[in-house]
Amino acid sequence: MNFGSKSFKPRPPDKGSFPLDHFGECKTFKETFMRCLRENSFDNSKCRLQSKDYLECRMDHQLMAREPLQKLGFKDLMDPPPSQEESTP
């Protein structure tokens, strides 16, 4: 090991750890997401809807702390509120 060279410092995750899905409650959503990835040559941008569905499933089954989806970076996938005239792309 070189002294003086930078080493990696792991950081804890922002929202902690996912509880394990022991009963496979969200397995179908995961399978949909993986299939979408495989079809789109693993491009994440094309499968964001499926990842949003998976996280929503986790929240529904108490496997994840419930949070508004904007906080998880899905602002662009949210339906615009009816008061707004134009929809964000």
Next chain:
Amino acid sequence: MMFWVVFLQVSSSGVMLPLLLRPPFSPPLTGCVRALHCSSQWIMRSRAEHLLRRQLTSRLPMRRHSRKSRSQEEEWRTRNKTVLTYIAAAGVGMIGLSYAAVPLYRLYCQATGLGGTAVAGHDTDQVETMKPVKERVIKVTFNADTHASIQWNFRPQQTEIYVVPGETALAFYRAKNPTDKPIIGISTYNVVPFDAGQYFNKIQCFCFEEQRLNPHEEVDMPVFFYIDPEFDDDPRMARVDTITLSYTFFEAKEGQQLPLPGYSYN
């Protein structure tokens, strides 16, 4: 083997210089022996000269020079004292500086972001407001390792995924416990290249907390992460196109307390 002990006496002073001389049987010792002999002679000669000089000066009248030499001695003494005080102060100052350097360096690193430390100001609200940088596509490859003692089967469910900075991404690992006893594992991760690791932010994952797998159980383990949009602005990251995320699982013993990372950076 005979040891010769030679005592050289200087009669007027009574100083005895004991010297140990070995018979020169072995060739590498002859040089040492010769040097010892020469040095002993030189020491003897210089001591004799010194003693003679002292005896001579003691016989001369000292009264004329006594006052002047005393004041001169006092001057020397005060000068020596001030010099010693300065040196002692410098020594204490150096020690204090070395203690103060640790927090000062940490502040400096946080301000300038050098050394790969997490820059203060990394907050979770950024996820809401960040805009994806669509032009910069980065390939994230996944690696899964287990420590030799843990019997889980641990592997990623996708080999790679293409993301852009500023966009949250989801990836899956799978772990299976093929044994008949429940096993508790705990994992840590690594990101290569190291410099890119500071831009790799995990929103939620399965690391650093104990995960228990019952016998013959298989679970999916998600990792929800994003790459900081500032990744695109960093000139050091201009040629980085692939980031590898590597997880390693270890077996956690009951009641073991592992130090969690991040305790000293906040």
